[in-house]
Amino acid sequence: MGVRTLVLGGARSGKSAHAEGLAQADAPVTYVATARRDPDDLEWAERIASHVARRPDTWQTVEAGDADSLLRVLAGAPPGATVLVDDLATWLTGVLDDAGAWDRDPAALDVVAGHCAALVEAVARCSARVVLVSAEVGLGVVPATRSGRLFRDELGSLNARLAEVCDEVVLLVAGLPLRLR
Numbered sequence: 001m002g003v004r005t006l007v008l009g010g011a012r013s014g015k016s017a018h019a020e021g022l023a024q025a026d027a028p029v030t031y032v033a034t035a036r037r038d039p040d041d042l043e044w045a046e047r048i049a050s051h052v053a054r055r056p057d058t059w060q061t062v063e064a065g066d067a068d069s070l071l072r073v074l075a076g077a078p079p080g081a082t083v084l085v086d087d088l089a090t091w092l093t094g095v096l097d098d099a100g101a102w103d104r105d106p107a108a109l110d111v112v113a114g115h116c117a118a119l120v121e122a123v124a125r126c127s128a129r130v131v132l133v134s135a136e137v138g139l140g141v142v143p144a145t146r147s148g149r150l151f152r153d154e155l156g157s158l159n160a161r162l163a164e165v166c167d168e169v170v171l172l173v174a175g176l177p178l179r180l181r
Helices: 015-024 042-054 067-076 088-099 106-125 146-165
Strands: 004-009 029-033 060-063 082-086 129-135 168-173 176-179
Touching: 004 015, 004 146, 015 042, 015 082, 015 129, 015 168, 029 067, 060 067, 067 082, 067 088, 067 106, 088 106, 088 129, 088 146, 106 146, 129 146
Parallel strands: 004 129, 004 168, 029 060, 029 082, 082 129
Antiparallel strands: 168 176
């Protein structure tokens, strides 16, 4: 079983660059990009381009446009390989969007819970080295909107469940890694 590392941090904390540094020594690397492209959002496209430019040419990039794409990558990753997932906040946003869960419909939330449980199980079973990047959203104020509170609660829960199955957990604060486990 490969080592599983969860890298948490706030906005612009350096979590992605830190995770990429963890994967640099390992080869081959499959980079799972969870961001969905929006042709009308130029700033988002620039952020994606910045991440792409940092990646070594030897890394394979998989764009996980839906919840199941990430699960397939984790299930198919061979021992000795590295899977870097960046990031789980955008993955969860897509899951919430696809399920239509933003209004807290119980059936939609059950769909989200199923996807999250499947992700935790896939990470726990993955035989490759896994590096997960996720936002730490529980350190700030309570969001003013219903959707903001839902996102914070769901991501916080997912992060906690993933931390349970990860061998290492690192929190990035102001660019500095703090080893939690």
